[in-house]
Structures are given as C-alpha cells and as structure tokens.
Amino acid sequence: MVEKKSTSAVKTTAKKASSQKAINMGNMLNAENVGFKAGDVYNALAAANKALTVAEIAKTAEISMEEVLLGIGWLLKEGKVKDEANKMTLA
Structure with missing residues (x-):
C-alpha cells in the first residue's frame, strides 16, 4: 500500500505567506505622505x-522598505541624497 503524503504543511505555509500584512499603497501615494517618508529617510541618514x-534606513526610521523607497525617490529628485556603493548618503 502506498502512503499518501499530507499536504497540510504546504497549505499552512501558503496561508502564512498570503496572510502577511500588506501595505495599502493607495493611501500612501500623495505628496503629503511621501514627503513625510522623505523626511523620515533624511532624518535617519542625518542621524x-x-x-x-535601504534595510538599515527602514530599521532606523521604523518604516517599511516600500516607504523608504518612496522617500528616497523624493530625495533623489531634489538632489538631497546620492548612491554610494549601493548605499544611500546625504548629498
């Protein structure tokens, strides 16, 4: 008789991955919120x-990686930050 392998472990893993907190970018994409994230990024780099x-900035500023990238985009456009060996620094 052939034993049937349980797929419950696979289903549990899939549920955990899909139930992770997703960021609602629709509420974040306005000039005011992006500007605040840029300020968080700038303050983290200044400190x-x-x-x-990006991961270090997210940890220091206590914001998500997506929010860091939004802030970096704003600061790059203004010429406030620059890329230095795959790290961000104040310009």
Whole structure:
C-alpha cells in the first residue's frame, strides 16, 4: 500500500505567506505622505552620519522598505541624497 503524503504543511505555509500584512499603497501615494517618508529617510541618514542600505534606513526610521523607497525617490529628485556603493548618503 502506498502512503499518501499530507499536504497540510504546504497549505499552512501558503496561508502564512498570503496572510502577511500588506501595505495599502493607495493611501500612501500623495505628496503629503511621501514627503513625510522623505523626511523620515533624511532624518535617519542625518542621524547615522554615514551611508546606509535601504534595510538599515527602514530599521532606523521604523518604516517599511516600500516607504523608504518612496522617500528616497523624493530625495533623489531634489538632489538631497546620492548612491554610494549601493548605499544611500546625504548629498
């Protein structure tokens, strides 16, 4: 007799992955919110006084990686930050 393998472990893993908190970007995409995220990124870089990766900025500023990228985009457009060996630093 052939034993049938349980797929419950696979289903549980899939449920966990799909139930992770998703960020609603629709509510964030306005000039005011993006400007606040840019300020968070700028303050994190100023406090560190060195180049930081996106993950380090997110941890320091206590915001998501998506929010860091929004803020970096704003600051890049204004010429306030620059890329230095795959890290962001104040310009």
